[in-house]
Amino acid sequence: MLESADAESTASRPTSARERAQHLLSTRTRRLFLQVGLPWAAALVVGLVSVLYTNWSTDVYGTFVRWITPHWWLALILTPGLTVIGVFLTRRWFYGSEGSGIPQVIAAIHAPRDEEDLLMQRLFGLRVIFGKLGLSLLGLLGGLSLGREGPTVHIGAAIMAETRRFYPHRSPRLERQLLIAGAAAGLSGAFNTPLAGVVFAIEEVARNFESRTNGTMITAVVFAGLTSLALAGNYLYFGQLNVSGSLHLIFALPVIVAAVVCGLLGAAFNLAVLRWTRWMPKPLRTLKLERPLWYALLSGLVIAAIGISTRGQTWGSGYDQARALLNGTAPLSQTFGVTKWASLVITYLAGLPGGLFSPSLSIGAGIAQWVHMLFSWTSMAAVIALCMTGYLAAVTQSPITSFVIVMEMTNGSVMVIPMMATAVISARIARLFTPPLYETLAEQKYFDYQPPREARLPKAGTSARPGTGAGAPPGGELAIEDRGTSAQP
Numbered sequence: 491m492l493e494s495a496d497a498e499s500t501a502s503r504p505t506s507a508r509e510r511a512q513h514l515l516s517t518r519t520r521r522l523f524l525q526v527g528l529p530w531a532a533a534l535v536v537g538l539v540s541v542l543y544t545n546w547s548t549d550v551y552g553t554f555v556r557w558i559t560p561h562w563w564l565a566l567i568l569t570p571g572l573t574v575i576g577v578f579l580t581r582r583w584f585y586g587s588e589g590s591g592i593p594q595v596i597a598a599i600h601a602p603r604d605e606e607d608l609l610m611q612r613l614f615g616l617r618v619i620f621g622k623l624g625l626s627l628l629g630l631l632g633g634l635s636l637g638r639e640g641p642t643v644h645i646g647a648a649i650m651a652e653t654r655r656f657y658p659h660r661s662p663r664l665e666r667q668l669l670i671a672g673a674a675a676g677l678s679g680a681f682n683t684p685l686a687g688v689v690f691a692i693e694e695v696a697r698n699f700e701s702r703t704n705g706t707m708i709t710a711v712v713f714a715g716l717t718s719l720a721l722a723g724n725y726l727y728f729g730q731l732n733v734s735g736s737l738h739l740i741f742a743l744p745v746i747v748a749a750v751v752c753g754l755l756g757a758a759f760n761l762a763v764l765r766w767t768r769w770m771p772k773p774l775r776t777l778k779l780e781r782p783l784w785y786a787l788l789s790g791l792v793i794a795a796i797g798i799s800t801r802g803q804t805w806g807s808g809y810d811q812a813r814a815l816l817n818g819t820a821p822l823s824q825t826f827g828v829t830k831w832a833s834l835v836i837t838y839l840a841g842l843p844g845g846l847f848s849p850s851l852s853i854g855a856g857i858a859q860w861v862h863m864l865f866s867w868t869s870m871a872a873v874i875a876l877c878m879t880g881y882l883a884a885v886t887q888s889p890i891t892s893f894v895i896v897m898e899m900t901n902g903s904v905m906v907i908p909m910m911a912t913a914v915i916s917a918r919i920a921r922l923f924t925p926p927l928y929e930t931l932a933e934q935k936y937f938d939y940q941p942p943r944e945a946r947l948p949k950a951g952t953s954a955r956p957g958t959g960a961g962a963p964p965g966g967e968l969a970i971e972d973r974g975t976s977a978q979p
Contacts, residue, residue, distance in 0.1 A: 524657060529668075532653045533675050533710040536646040537717025540679025543623060543645070544722070547638045551630045551806045558633070562798055565633060565805075569797070570790025572632030576625050576842040577786040584621025585941040586613040587843045591622060591644020592928045595673050595695055597936035598647075599666050610665065612939055614648040622648075626843040632790065633797055633805035635833040639680040640845025646676025650710065670696050671707040675714035681727050681847075684715045686895035694888045694928060728813050731900035733872045741872075741908060744865040748876040749912045751857055753919025755831065756884020759850075760924040762835045764931070782841065782942075789840040796833050800826070804833040808852025815855045816874050816900070827856030846885065846927075851896070854881035875902050879909040880916035887926040889913035 558565045580588050594613040601609055622641045629636045650672030654660050673695050678687030691707050692698070767775060778785040797805040803826055811830075814820035823829075834849045858877035862870050875896060883892035893909040896902065902909065924930075941947060 528653050528656055529650070529671065529706060529710060530713050532650050533671070533713035534717050536649050536672060536675040536710065537679050537714035538721070539623075539645060539649065540642050540676060540714065541718055541721045543638055543642060544680070546623075546627055547630055547807075550627045551633075554631050554633050554805070555802070558802070565794040565797055566791065569632045569634065569794035570787045572628055573634065573786045573790030573793070573840055573842065574783050576628045576632070577840060578783055579628075580621065580625055580842060581782065581942040582944055583946055584617065584625060584843075585945045586939075587618045587621035587625060587644075588841050589838065589843065589931070589935075590640030590845045590928070591647075591843070592640050592673075592694070592845075593931035594644055594936055595647045595669055596928055596932040597939070598651075599669055599695065600697075600932070601937040609936065609939060610651070612941060613936065614651050616652070619645055619648045622843045626845075629837075629842045629844050630806060634790075634793060634840075634842065634844065635804060635806070635808070635830065635837040635849050636842070636844030637807045637846055637848035637850075638844075639677060639847035641843055642680035642845075643673045643676040646674075646679070646714070647672035650675070666696075667706045671710035674707045675710040678711045679714045679718045681895060681899060682715075682718055682722070682725055683727070683895050683898035684711050686891060686898050687711045687714075689894050690888065690891040693891050694886065726901055727899040728816050729900070731816070731871055731875055731902035731905065733869045733875075733902075733904055737872070737904075737908065741868060742911075744861055744868055744873055745876060745908050745911050746915070747864060748858070748861045748873065749880050749915035750919060751861060752854060752877055752880030752912070753884045753916040754923075755827070755853070755857065756850075756881050756916060757920040757923040759831060759835065759885055760920065760927045760930075763838055763927065764924065764934070766839055778839070786840050789836050792836055793833055796829055796836075800829050804830050807848035808855075809848050812848075812852040812855040812874075812878070815858075816871055818870065822856060822859065824859055827853055827860065830856055847882070847895075850882050850885050851878045854878035857881060872905060872908070875900060875905050876908060876912045880912040883913035884916040884920035885927055887917045887921055889917040892917075 554568070557568065586594065598609055598613055622645055626636055626638060626641045630638075647669045650668040651665060654665055654668055657664060670691050674687040674691035676687075677690050678684045681687075688708060688711055762769065766778075770778070774785070774788075777788070793804075797803075800823060803811055803822060808830055811820075811822055811826065815822055830849065830853050834846070834853065837844065838846070854877040855874050857880075858870070858874040861877060862868070862873045865873065879893050879896045882896070883889045886892060889910075890913070893906065893913040896909060897906055
């Protein structure tokens with residue numbers, strides 16, 4: 491499980507049998523607390539925050555819908571206004587909380603560390619946790635195309651990372667274990683998909699399999715999941731997938747078409763986000779770089795205009811639209827896939843905290859309408875499951891995570907082989923045109939991270955003291971040593 495070591499002073503070693511027994515009991519209690527009690531408690535907190543965040547997100551977006559339903563023009567005020575406020579607060583006080591949050595976790599795990607460990611200070615801690623929660627909810631209150639899953643990953647990792655200050659000898663390896671465990675627990679709690687949380691942490695975040703780290707991770711997923719089950723119940727995120735009839739060999743045709751279309755559109759999204767300096771007109775590029783608040787205002791106006799023109803289909807995470815289409819209760823416009831795609835690109839480039847998973851899944855559902863027009867003889871629900879899997883795999887280039895997460899969301903085990911094939915093909919097609927999104931964003935933005943010019947940074951020396959601050963360096967110890975009373979499993 492978690493690694494630590496207890497450094498005991500030789501001057502205070504017990505001499506009598508009673509003192510030795512008390513010392514042994516105290517040492518074992520401390521080791522048990524570090525090994526078991528602390529990570530389990532942190533995982534429970536991650537699960538609790540995930541459930542609360544889910545409820546808050548639903549309530550906030552519902553408030554936005556209630557406000558604009560009788561007065562559509564109100565979106566032209568709310569959406570750009572809250573976008574500007576959110577970008578201002580993010581850049582001024584909550585830097586490091588912008589975007590999905592998954593690139594920040596990847597950077598903290600894989601980026602080179604400096605002596606003062608500034609990356610952990612600037613990308614994690616209570617400041618970032620509250621900023622991620624509050625500003626993403628602010629974006630949903632403005633109807634922006636944001637998901638809560640990436641932020642939940644970031645928040646989960648930050649909560650677990652906060653426990654590192656309790657360990658007497660901290661190291662990058664300990665922080666890595668905590669970050670990976672928190673990320674897995676966060677995704678598991680966000681979707682009620684424990685298996686997908688484990689797979690995501692291994693495939694996307696850690697990029698390898700390590701038994702010691704994975705033991706901590708699975709424990710965190712279990713306790714976060716138990717909290718979610720206790721508070722929210724055992725639910726399916728998108729409901730039960732109902733596929734009528736059996737799947738024959740001819741079903742390979744919609745699999746191939748869905749994989750190609752989703753792979754190309756997913757690659758286009760990644761290129762739009764990663765290469766915006768190449769395709770964006772120079773006036774807009776200058777506005778984004780030099781006048782970010784004016785750019786946020788313009789972005790909010792465009793998002794509001796798209797939402798009004800689609801009668802509200804592109805606002806929010808897209809969860810309601812995708813679920814309604816999957817359950818056959820409400821068809822979407824044939825242009826939904828394109829308009830939601832554009833709204834997500836504009837929202838993400840504005841720079842507010844917010845995730846991509848739910849919006850990407852809804853885009854996949856919109857693409858399914860096109861594919862189903864070509865193969866109307868097959869089940870619409872089956873094609874939606876294929877396209878949600880394919881588009882998410884193309885964007886993240888994590889095919890295993892993509893088909894596992896959709897399978898768990900819909901209880902779609904009957905579709906597991908077609909979804910696996912779609913995910914692998916889509917990811918391969920996307921990789922022909924663009925590198926992995928989260929990994930590239932981590933390298934571009936956070937490996938050598940510098941906060942915005944207007945950011946209010948802590949005074950020199952106030953946050954770099956050992957044992958203090960959200961990102962304090964590990965108490966002068968750069969490696970964990972075994973000194974006979976370590977908290978290793």
